Amino acid sequence: xxxPDHRAMEHMGEGAGHxxxxxxxxxxxxxxxxxxxxxxxxxxxxxxxWSPPIASGHIQAATPPPADTDIAPLLTxxxxxxxxxx
Numbered sequence: 195x196x197x198p199d200h201r202a203m204e205h206m207g208e209g210a211g212h213x214x215x216x217x218x219x220x221x222x223x224x225x226x227x228x229x230x231x232x233x234x235x236x237x238x239x240x241x242x243x244w245s246p247p248i249a250s251g252h253i254q255a256a257t258p259p260p261a262d263t264d265i266a267p268l269l270t271x272x273x274x275x276x277x278x279x280x
Contacts, residue, residue, distance in 0.1 A: 208224065208227060211226060211227060227252075227253065228251060228252065259278060259279075262279050262280075265279065
């Protein structure tokens with residue numbers, strides 16, 4: 195099973211998360227969608243990315259990509275190869 199694009203996953207809801215976790219051979223737990231409200235064990239606050247979207251504990255909408263005209267020419271061919279631009 196191929197993983198869906200992260201931008202699509204934000205709209206897929208619990209059913210999609212359940213299928214993805216199952217495909218990885220793991221047990222689904224509904225609290226996986228609300229990761230900010232439970233004990234993180236040995237993980238220490240402040241290590242890693244604790245920007246407001248991450249620290250909120252909820253899945254956030256993806257940041258929209260820049261306009262094609264704002265992409266550096268050096269990166270344009272890579273964006274096209276990866277399907278980010280036409």
